[in-house]
Amino acid sequence: MIYLDYAATTPISKSAINVWIKTNEDYFANSSSLHEAGSHANQLIQTCKEQLASLVGVRQEHVFFTSGGTEANQLALRSLYKAHKHKGNHVITSEIEHPSVHAFFQELKEDGVDVSYVPVNAQGLIEVEDVKRLTRSDTCLASIQHVNSEIGVIQPIALLGKWFRMHGIPFHSDCVQSFGKIPLDLYSFHTDAISVASHKIHGPKGMGAVFFSKDCNWVSTVPLTTHQSGFRPGTLNTPGIVAFTQAAIDSQQSITENLQHSWQLRDLFLNKLAPLGERLVIEGATNKQQQLPSIIGLAIHGVQGQYMLLSLDRYHICISTGSACQSQKQDASPVMRAIYATEQERLRFFRISFGRMTRESDLIYTAEKIIEIANDYQ
Template structure:
């Protein structure tokens, strides 16, 4: 099998599995318990917070663990909204956010909050001038993703963060697709909160985290919650957290070397399908500074994305027609609706997303099959 759907999820690494087993055997106690096993488990939790904080250049008490990226987005945004809603009635996000972010902002609209959904250009990039135009005196919260899961476009977080910081607007970013692939420096990006996830970086499913700056106010979503300073209720999943942390540390080793290798694989694959000529369209941004190499959005004139996915699946090659969170719905995702003008164009889209075990041979064979299928 050739697995090319890493933007949806990654296989857990051997190192992460071994860490989970060790933590499950030796650190199984509740971190809130006052006995010695509870204290030992709490010490491991503190170590994990400190290690993640080092990777994000923040303080260890600014790290909160969750069940994954979706919950991280919900908890971060809702806790920030509740504490700061008195400051205004306008919030900003983009038209291509993850469904979990759009879901939250749709709920705010039902409460009477005004929401601006920023447009993107045909490369999926937000224009900073559009952000400036959208900002109002009563804008108090913004959430803009770092990397789009379907086409890999990287948004200019530092520019956006500086703009929002100057105006005391709280800034959250969904960094699920960028964490472990792009260095994330929370002070340099001027972000107040970010969301990350374990299963995108060879860690276990069901674990994620939020960076939430000590400089901003946030409120408990559920009263009487005691765990993690009241950010999230429930006994902490210490084995999962330890495994996630190990995966995070591992993936940040030789980060630049892996990025260079990924660009080489990407360029080789695109060259291999170049014979498709004018029928081929590669989505995303043409500049390396604005594009994640591991994600390749593609459309081929005359071929539906779902047909390409099913045809490759018969050859044991796994790809996607977009975000896995949308895969059971027939409607196009928000990113596709923002980039493509017609439904026909949206239906052509499919995504190749590779990972650390993907080889040149894997992509070469995939390219060959794509060319063959396109001629059928």
Template structure:
């Protein structure tokens, strides 16, 4: 099997798997229990918080664990809104956010909150000008994703962060696709909270995290909850958190090498598809681009047909976000970028992992060319 759907989920690394097994065997106790076994689990949890906090330059007290990126988005946004809703009634997001982010803001609209959905240009980028025009005196919260899961476009968070900070607007970013692949330092880029997920970086499923900046105010959305200072109820998944931490540390240690490898694979992939250039459209931006993700379309070939045809050769790709897999007419990002249903239906996505090889890329591009010529 050739697996090229890492933007949906990654293959768990050997190191993360070994950590998970060891923690399951030796740190099975509830970290809130007062006996020695519980204290040992608590110490492991603290060590994980320390390591993860160091990666984004925040304090361990501002690291909160969740069940994954979707819950991280919802809890981060809801907690921030609850703490700051008395300051205004206007919030900002974009037209290309993850469904969980859009779900939260649609819920806010039903409660009478004014929501502005920022558009994107032909590259999928949000402009600074549109951010400034959307901002009002009573704007209290903004959420702009770092990297789009379908096109790989990187938004200029630092530029947005500086503006929001100057205007006392809380800034959240969905960093599920970027965490572990490019540096994210909260104070440097001016982001107050980010959402991340373990299974996007070769860690286990069912684990995610929210990182808050040191001075950020948030309020619990769960009354009477004592776990994680009220952020999220439930016994913590210590083995999963330990394996997630191992995967994150590994991704950060080899970040530059992984980026260079992904960039090379991307270059080879696009070069091999040159014979199709008259029919080929590559989505994204020339410079603001995560190399791991390639969103593309071939005139005359539906993305679903390409997916099923490649699947016959045990090649796994995607037609977009796995969270929107039942939406045949495309996700919010597809609607923001493409104006017609026909264009949206052509789209498919290739996404690399740290173990993707050059040989696999050449084999896959040959199959894509064969299918396109049929």
């Protein structure tokens, strides 16, 4: 099998598996229990929080664990909104956010909150001037993703964060696709909170986290919650936390090397697709500083993306037609609606996403099959 759907999920690494097994054997106690075994489990969790906090420039007491990226987004946004809703009845997000973020803002909209959706340009990028234009005196929350999961564009989070900070507007960013792949720093980003997920960086599924800045004001959304300072109820998943931390450390240590490798793989793959000529459309940013290389959004004139996915699957090549969170729905994702004018264009889209385990030979073979399928489909 050739797996090219890393933006959906990644295989768990051996180092993460090993520490997960070890933690299950030696630190299985409830970390909230007062006996010695519980205390040891809690100490291990505190060590993990300290290590994770150091990766993004926050303090360990501002790290909170969740069941994944979706819950991280929702809890972060609900906690921030509850703390700041008295400031106004207007919020800002973008047209191309993850479904979990769109769901939260849709709920606010149905409750009478005024929601502004920032548009994107043809490359899927947000213009800072559009954000400035939409900002109002009664704006009480903003959320803009860092890296898009379908076309890999990197939004200007630092510039946006500086603008929101100047106006006293709490700012959240979905960093699920960027964490462990490009450097993150809450201080330089001027963000109040970011959300991340374990399974995107070779950690276990079912683990995520929210990082708050030191001056961020948030409020518990679940009454009588005592776990994690009231952020999220429930016994902490100690083995999952430790395995997640191991995966995050591994990713951070090789972040520069992995980025360089990803650019080499991207250039190789796109060069191999060159025979398609003008039929091939490459989505995303043209400036390397605004593009995550490991996510490639593609379209081929005359070929539906779903047909390409199914055809490649016959050769045991795994790709995607977009976000896995949208895969069971027939309507186009917010990203497709934002960058494509017609339904025909949206249907052409498919995504290649790779990781540190991807080999050059995998991409060469995949490119050959894509060309073969495209030519046969004419």
